[in-house]
Amino acid sequence: MLKKVTKFSLIFIIFSFSFGVVIVSDDDVIGSIVVKKISGWQYFATDQLARLADGSRDFDPLAMKETITFLGAKITFSIDNPFILIDGRAYNMGVPTRLEGEGLMVPLIGFFECFAMATSRQMTISSDTIRLKTLAKNVGDLRGLLAQRRAAAVRSVYKAQPIPEKPEKEEIRKPIKPGKSKVIVIDPGHGGKDPGAIGPSGVKEKDITLSIARRLKKILEKRGYTVILTRNGDVFVPLARRTEMANKVGASMFISIHCNASRKKDSHGVQVFYLSPARTDDARAAAALENKALLLEDNPVVKDLSELAYIMTDMVQSEYQRESSLLAYLLEQKLSRETGFEARGPEGAGFYVLYGAFMPAVLVETAFITNPNEEKKLKTSSYQEKIAKAIADGVEEFMKNIERTR
Numbered sequence: 001m002l003k004k005v006t007k008f009s010l011i012f013i014i015f016s017f018s019f020g021v022v023i024v025s026d027d028d029v030i031g032s033i034v035v036k037k038i039s040g041w042q043y044f045a046t047d048q049l050a051r052l053a054d055g056s057r058d059f060d061p062l063a064m065k066e067t068i069t070f071l072g073a074k075i076t077f078s079i080d081n082p083f084i085l086i087d088g089r090a091y092n093m094g095v096p097t098r099l100e101g102e103g104l105m106v107p108l109i110g111f112f113e114c115f116a117m118a119t120s121r122q123m124t125i126s127s128d129t130i131r132l133k134t135l136a137k138n139v140g141d142l143r144g145l146l147a148q149r150r151a152a153a154v155r156s157v158y159k160a161q162p163i164p165e166k167p168e169k170e171e172i173r174k175p176i177k178p179g180k181s182k183v184i185v186i187d188p189g190h191g192g193k194d195p196g197a198i199g200p201s202g203v204k205e206k207d208i209t210l211s212i213a214r215r216l217k218k219i220l221e222k223r224g225y226t227v228i229l230t231r232n233g234d235v236f237v238p239l240a241r242r243t244e245m246a247n248k249v250g251a252s253m254f255i256s257i258h259c260n261a262s263r264k265k266d267s268h269g270v271q272v273f274y275l276s277p278a279r280t281d282d283a284r285a286a287a288a289l290e291n292k293a294l295l296l297e298d299n300p301v302v303k304d305l306s307e308l309a310y311i312m313t314d315m316v317q318s319e320y321q322r323e324s325s326l327l328a329y330l331l332e333q334k335l336s337r338e339t340g341f342e343a344r345g346p347e348g349a350g351f352y353v354l355y356g357a358f359m360p361a362v363l364v365e366t367a368f369i370t371n372p373n374e375e376k377k378l379k380t381s382s383y384q385e386k387i388a389k390a391i392a393d394g395v396e397e398f399m400k401n402i403e404r405t406r
Contacts, residue, residue, distance in 0.1 A: 049106070052070070114322065183225070186220075188213035188230065201372075228246075252399075253398075256354065260369065
């Protein structure tokens with residue numbers, strides 16, 4: 001058992017892969033929980049949540065569901081499900097609950113982000129503390145506040161460049177007929193004067209991403225989707241313009257396709273990101289690499305990359321973040337199974353190409369182009385087809401999950 005903590009306590013758990021986190025609600029310390037890493041994700045047991053708030057707890061063995069009252073909210077978890085019910089409304093934690101020796105385990109960040117959104121609170125997290133602060137009297141007030149912040153953030157970004165820079169060569173697109181089918185925007189990363197990362201054999205990221213995107217477009221169109229590519233040739237498209245295209249056509253989803261890169265030649269695996277402040281060095285490094293394309297723009301809307309972190313502070317609880325995290329999880333699992341590449345674990349990071357997308361949006365790092373073995377596979381038609389099929393399968397599973405909760 002942990003000893004009683006104060007606001008300024010720092011808790012260190014000696015046993016491996018576990019540590020303590022203090023929970024603060026409106027400046028009052030309500031207790032602490034022990035967090036354990038499982039498959040790279042931070043989890044904690046639901047019995048700790050019940051003890052924290054001294055609330056009621058009920059387990060339904062037939063439905064395999066557990067309901068807990070925490071800080072006045074009724075929360076229902078089900079085993080192996082990323083979705084939870086908070087006061088009767090469904091929220092997505094990004095990764096599923098797990099049944100372990102300690103009992104039902106819940107993802108730390110995913111749960112508290114959902115709880116904050118559902119109960120009109122702001123959540124901030126550091127290495128040893130999670131703070132919850134009440135923002136509004138009801139969820140409607142909070143949604144209005146978030147909408148205002150989002151609109152203000154968008155205006156602040158675009159005021160420096162009211163008319164986005166045109167690509168080196170405009171793509172010709174057929175007009176979209178509203179309601180005909182789900183519209184998905186696929187973004188082949190880089191292009192034109194921006195080659196992206198370059199592999200040991202000289203292959204360029206921009207060529208790999210375009211080839212995968214074209215294959216993905218064909219597969220999705222056969223399955224009844226309307227698909228738009230942000231570029232269909234070797235042209236340079238400013239980052240802000242890519243999500244602007246998705247917003248204009250009212251896309252259901254935005255997927256940006258890339259190849260990862262690292263100074264370490266043995267770095268490997270597939271990873272999918274969604275927009276959120278980065279919590280690991282690897283995520284920050286990946287975002288910094290992809291955001292370098294801003295430096296190639298003649299009139300970048302963000303002239304200093306540090307501005308992005310400031311702008312994103314108002315986007316942490318965006319209504320699309322939970323859906324984006326679920327999409328990231330599903331795509332990564334499908335990619336890993338289809339290609340055999342290791343799943344590195346979906347993460348949030350500050351990818352500028354995802355900013356401003358008013359729909360679920362993710363950035364797919366298909367593999368490490370700087371790894372000779374993965375580069376060799378990335379260049380082959382068979383692997384590009386596998387990657388495209390895996391992404392398409394993930395899209396369909398995501399659509400089914402979302403439709404069940406709306």
